[in-house]
Amino acid sequence: METVFRALGIYLILLIVFRIAGRRALMQMTSFDLILLLIISEATQQALLGDDFSVTGAALTIITLIIADIFFGYIKRKSNWIDYMLDGSPIILVENGVPAYHKMNKAGITLDDIMISARTNQGISDLEKIKFAILEKNGHISIMSAEG
Structure with a gap:
């Protein structure tokens, strides 16, 4: 269960950080952006898995992240306000x-x-x-x- 909470926590943190960083962070990457992305992914991997490097732990983490993404996609389709808060507008x-x-x-x-x-x-x-x-x-x- 700790793996699920870790995955959800990291998902929400990254969602908030990239929302604050703005859409500029989503544009075409420079070499600095690529380096930053690699560092973020390494830190995220360590935070997601903790000391559990098992296949089961990795599978549970991946499934949790996909379910969280599907859930937020569903919520965004149902609520214009949440869609605006998460993704903004053109x-x-x-x-x-x-x-x-x-x-x-x-x-x-x-x-x-x-x-x-x-x-x-x-x-x-x-x-x-x-x-x-x-x-x-x-x-x-x-x-x-x-x-x-």
Whole structure:
């Protein structure tokens, strides 16, 4: 039973930490982000398993995490408020070529991040050609071209 409580506790802690860290943490990773993710995963593994390195303990941990994820997915579908609290809502970062710097700062997104997404996904190299740049709930930036 301790394994189940450990798994649920770590799941909730990571959920809260990544919510506080914002969607910037979900965007494409830099080498620093990869190193941080590896350190977090190692610390999480130790916290999840404790001294129990058995197959049964690992299976119980994995099953608990999957059930917790399914449960939170279900709750998010049933309650818009919980969905908003856990995942937030899309944020318009650029509208008709004009950056919303206050929203960008709050989300931890730079103009370079937006332009990288515009060039990569739409082939747009000028800010004025962006009708909308939207930071989605999953951390990706969607770009809508002003050119039809």
